[in-house]
Amino acid sequence: xxxxxxQRLMEMYERLLSHFGPQFWWPAETPLEVMVGAILTQNxxxxxxxxxxxxxxxxNHLTLKALSDLDFNDLAQEIRxxxxxxxxxxxxxxxxxxxxxxxxxxxxxxxxxxxxxLRENLLTVKGIGPETADSILLYALKRPVFVIDxxxxxxxxxxxxxxxxxxYHSLQNLFIDNMPKDQCxxxxxxxxxxxxxxxxxxxxxxxxxxxxxxx
DNA sequence: CACCAGGCAAGTA
DNA sequence: TACTTGCATGGT
Numbered sequence: 001x002x003x004x005x006x007q008r009l010m011e012m013y014e015r016l017l018s019h020f021g022p023q024f025w026w027p028a029e030t031p032l033e034v035m036v037g038a039i040l041t042q043n044x045x046x047x048x049x050x051x052x053x054x055x056x057x058x059x060n061h062l063t064l065k066a067l068s069d070l071d072f073n074d075l076a077q078e079i080r081x082x083x084x085x086x087x088x089x090x091x092x093x094x095x096x097x098x099x100x101x102x103x104x105x106x107x108x109x110x111x112x113x114x115x116x117x118l119r120e121n122l123l124t125v126k127g128i129g130p131e132t133a134d135s136i137l138l139y140a141l142k143r144p145v146f147v148i149d150x151x152x153x154x155x156x157x158x159x160x161x162x163x164x165x166x167x168y169h170s171l172q173n174l175f176i177d178n179m180p181k182d183q184c185x186x187x188x189x190x191x192x193x194x195x196x197x198x199x200x201x202x203x204x205x206x207x208x209x210x211x212x213x214x215x
Numbered sequence: 216c217a218c219c220a221g222g223c224a225a226g227t228a
Numbered sequence: 229t230a231c232t233t234g235c236a237t238g239g240t
Contacts, residue, residue, distance in 0.1 A: 043235090044236090044237080044238095045237090045238070045239070047238075047239070048236095048237060048238060048239085051237090051238085052237095080236090080237075081237060081238075082236090082237070083235080083236040083237040083238080084234090084235045084236055084237085085235090085236070085237080086235075086236090087234085087235050087236090088235090
């Protein structure tokens with residue numbers, strides 16, 4: 001008997017897209033803004049991230065050079081609304097240093113690196129784990145990788161597609177191996193999953209009106 | 216008031 | 229290897 005996973009995933013995607021419409025991710029003007037936002041949003045509500053981004057923009061600090069030159073404590077204060085500001089300031093500094101050191105601060109060089117190598121290298125940066133690395137690859141560099149987050153786990157678990165002890169990599173492969181490897185599809189799908197999670201799949205699930213009801 | 220958000224690293228046994 | 233804990237603001 002053949003696997004029904006591809007059809008189920010595609011139906012899930014279509015249901016979510018019909019219900020919510022396109023999400024237009026990532027909400028940022030430049031790749032660098034995506035990358036900084038990817039760190040700021042770690043375990044944090046996007047509303048708080050926006051406040052931090054506004055501060056950075058207000059001071060013209062969303063460039064490689066500005067972030068590179070910016071004093072650590074000043075950076076921490078500007079991103080304060082996003083929470084964990086000392087941790088995140090260090091992580092942003094680590095990411096900026098990674099680009100400056102490995103690509104001579106040349107963004108176009110950074111953009112040319114092969115996806116596999118770039119992912120490996122990003123994961124060596126302290127503060128960049130699998131979700132942040134994949135968010136950068138998908139939303140800043142437009143590479144066809146699938147991003148997994150807590151909502152993805154929660155929703156697929158709730159609908160009995162996966163077991164409790166599924167790890168990041170195997171869950172990521174579930175999508176990659178069972179769907180067209182399309183950057184636009186992966187972009188939209190992950191965004192829709194997050195939107196669904198925020199709306200219906202919190203700790204107290206609101207299953208009424210959820211587009212995945214009886215999916 | 217308690218709970219949680221688009222994680223990750225470091226510490227412990 | 230498998231748990232646990234620290235990080236922190238702002239919305240509901």
